Amino acid sequence: MSFSEDADLQPILFGLFLSMYLVTVLGNLLIILVVISDPHLHTPMYFFLSNLSLADIGFISTTVPNMIVNIQTHNDVISYAGCLTQMSFFAIFVCMDYMLLTVMAYDRCTRNIQAQNLTRVSEFLLMSFSEDPDLQPILFVLFLCMYLVTILGNLLIILAVCSDSHLHTPMYFFLSNLSLADIGFISTTVPNMIVNIQTHNDIISYEGCLTQMSLFTILVCMDYMLLTVMAYDRFVAICHPLRYSVIMNPRLCGFLILVSFLLSLLDSQLHNLMILKVTSFKDVEISNFYCDPSELLNLSCSHNFSDDFAKYVLIAIYGLFPISGILFSYYKIISSILRIPSSSGKHKAFSTCGSHLAVFCLFLGTGTAVYFASAVSHSPRKGAVASVMYTVVTPMLNPFIYSLRNRDIKSALRRLQMRTV
Secondary structure (H helix, E strand, O other), X not given: OOOOOXXXXXXXXXXXXXXXXXXXXXXXXXXXXXXHHOHHHOOHHHHHHHHXXXXXXXXXXXXXXXXXXXXXXXXXXXXXXXXXXXHHHHHHHXXXXXXXXXXXXXXXXXXXXHHOOOOOOOEEEEOOOOOOOOOHHHHHHHHHHHHHHHHHHHHHHHHHHHHOHHHOOHHHHXXXXXXXXXXXXXXXXHHHHHHHHHHOOOEEEHHHHHHHHHHHHHHHHHHHHHHHHHHHHHHHHHHOHHHHHHHOOHHHHHHHHHHHHHHHHHHHHHHHHHHHOOOOEOOOEEOOOOOOHHHHHHOEOOOOHHHHHHHHHHHHHHHHHHHHHHHHHHHHHHHHHHOOOOHHHHHHHHHHHHHHHHHHHHHHHHHHHHHHHHHHOOOHHHHHHHHHHHHHHHHHHHHHHHHHHOHHHHHHHHHHHHHHO
């Protein structure tokens, strides 16, 4: 294709493109000569720059000289062999430009790491809730009491379910596993925080941080998986009551627990791989009272697209899918309840899943608050408060929700107390 058929424009176009071509070649040649002749520029950065200039000369030389000749001769025909040759050189130099720009970006990143003296750290500094020494004893007692209440409450539920034959059903089997996961969940963060408050030492080793992060990820994911399984159990109980005992047999219940644990373990290992890939950190201060995987990834210097992509895939698989499953189950449950003619029947059906729905809303609400607090707020304190609600308050309230709203649990606890006495 010619730029213009107008004969008067041909000399102007010829002079314009010839000038642009000569300026480009001269400018890039000057850069190459300067880099070669000056020993101060014998560095990787300028080595790559000289190669980029050489590629740019080849890039523009594959198209513009032929176009200038065509303008001068008024002949826009190119042979098949000539077209293939031009296309080959053009593809080589365009790709070379992209590759060199990528290499130069890597060179800049490496230089920034060296400039900031960023190396693999041996320890991290966790955030303390308050520097005020008068508040330390209050925080120590507060978190110790909350931890003990959580352990005691969840242990009572496990004991009640194990000791009472009336509670040997899939619903309470999953509930006892949820209580066990909650005990592990709170035990990965709060004891370490209590010790830090007492010793006034917020340092955690790199290995200790990875261990805490791994256990925390497993148990958080286990909570989500168990809540999803419990929603499915309530869906079968209300929507298919006659087939409930056949569908939710002991083999399936054990299989669902095993799958939940394996998926949680896989999630933890994937997070570990993402962190272990990090060779350097911008800072050693973690803006939370425990080693949160997202906080560690934010401290990474080697932040790239693959990490973001992997993070969003994990959120989709381990966050959106379970939540979608729970919401779909409750959509079916509510539809079935609304078809029950009597109000007492509706109340009885809904009371069997009210506790689970309350725990799910509490878990999801506090988890969402933690995410938005870290994403929107620039205050680490606010994010830490949201994390306390998520990691401490939620496991503590779960036993109260199930014991206060569930007659079977209350009756089992009374019978357990009588047998103990």
